[in-house]
Amino acid sequence: MSDVIAFIGGGNMATSLIGGLIAAGHAPGSLHVAEPDATRAQALRDRLGVRVAPSAAEIVTGAGTLVLAVKPQQMGEALRGLKPDAGACVVSIAAGIRLDFLRAALGPTLHYVRSMPNTPALYGCGISGLYAEPGTPESARQRAETVLRAAGQTVWLNHEAELDAVTAVSGSGPAYFFLLVEAMREAGVALGLAPATAAQLAARTCIGAARMIEAGTTDVAELRVQVTSKGGTTQAALEHLESAGLRPMFREALAAAARRSKELGDQLGSAQ
Numbered sequence: 001m002s003d004v005i006a007f008i009g010g011g012n013m014a015t016s017l018i019g020g021l022i023a024a025g026h027a028p029g030s031l032h033v034a035e036p037d038a039t040r041a042q043a044l045r046d047r048l049g050v051r052v053a054p055s056a057a058e059i060v061t062g063a064g065t066l067v068l069a070v071k072p073q074q075m076g077e078a079l080r081g082l083k084p085d086a087g088a089c090v091v092s093i094a095a096g097i098r099l100d101f102l103r104a105a106l107g108p109t110l111h112y113v114r115s116m117p118n119t120p121a122l123y124g125c126g127i128s129g130l131y132a133e134p135g136t137p138e139s140a141r142q143r144a145e146t147v148l149r150a151a152g153q154t155v156w157l158n159h160e161a162e163l164d165a166v167t168a169v170s171g172s173g174p175a176y177f178f179l180l181v182e183a184m185r186e187a188g189v190a191l192g193l194a195p196a197t198a199a200q201l202a203a204r205t206c207i208g209a210a211r212m213i214e215a216g217t218t219d220v221a222e223l224r225v226q227v228t229s230k231g232g233t234t235q236a237a238l239e240h241l242e243s244a245g246l247r248p249m250f251r252e253a254l255a256a257a258a259r260r261s262k263e264l265g266d267q268l269g270s271a272q
């Protein structure tokens with residue numbers, strides 16, 4: 001199969017993945033994108049030097065890998081009437097969209113991988129869950145791995161349904177951290193700090209804490225204990241967060257995200 005990778009949809013996630021592939025040494029000329037939004041299309045040409053066409057039909061022929069990067073609700077329309085080359089590997093990054101849906105839309109002669117990346121892919125420090133059915137050739141798995149590895153780490157899953165949980169934890173996860181930084185800087189302002197100072201303190205603290213997690217030498221629970229002096233300030237804050245129900249709140253929030261991922265699949269699964 002050819003080394004050409006065709007992206008259907010050239011939005012935020014596709015742009016991150018394409019940037020990662022180019023940084024990993026892929027020739028921009030081997031990356032083709034279907035993007036109907038003229039402004040986005042031009043930005044992709046100018047910034048990344050890839051070939052961009054307004055519709056998927058113009059780029060799928062000759063591609064060994066297709067990356068489906070439209071919104072779940074746009075997928076049915078985006079795939080209608082497409083005829084990729086037999087044997088090509090189709091990698092979907094769309095939340096909720098199931099392999100059955102893709103096979104019904106594109107036929108049985110292709111190989112399918114479903115994945116869930118996240119936005120830190122933009123800096124090559126994302127993480128993606130991937131799933132392919134048993135019997136999917138190793139070469140197709142490798143094609144998917146190539147795309148997602150350029151965005152960060154990959155984790156292969158044993159069951160397709162696990163992707164709902166992956167979406168809840170890591171797909172949507174960056175937003176939880178951004179909300180936390182927003183809340184911390186708002187709290188800093190409420191305590192009398194200048195907005196810019198509160199923003200700098202909150203952001204840098206999260207980045208520093210992330211670096212400590214990344215070092216991987218100490219479990220996060222132990223890292224938390226190390227900050228928490230007995231009878232001190234951290235303990236006062238953490239007791240408040242725990243008694244206000246932060247942990248059950250996270251369990252419920254992530255359950256809502258996983259439920260929504262499953263619902264998207266249920267709704268769109270019957271939309272063919």
Ligand SMILES: NC(=O)C1=CN([C@@H]2O[C@H](COP(=O)(O)OP(=O)(O)OC[C@H]3O[C@@H](n4cnc5c(N)ncnc54)[C@H](O)[C@@H]3O)[C@@H](O)[C@H]2O)C=CC1
Nearest residue numbers: 009010011012013034037069070071072078093094095117
């Ligand atoms: N944004 C995120 O954090 C993550 C998103 N995803 C998934 O990635 C997918 C894309 O999300 P984003 O990049 O955030 O959305 P986006 O809206 O930035 O990108 C989608 C792009 O598809 C284009 N498009 C629409 N119809 C099309 C068609 N028929 N043919 C070709 N292109 C078409 C749109 O013009 C748009 O540029 C979604 O399915 C989402 O579930 C997965 C992981 C994380």
Ligand SMILES: O=C(O)[C@@H]1CCC=N1
Nearest residue numbers: 094095167171172173
């Ligand atoms: O919110 C969403 O539906 C997408 C999937 C994971 C992150 N963003």
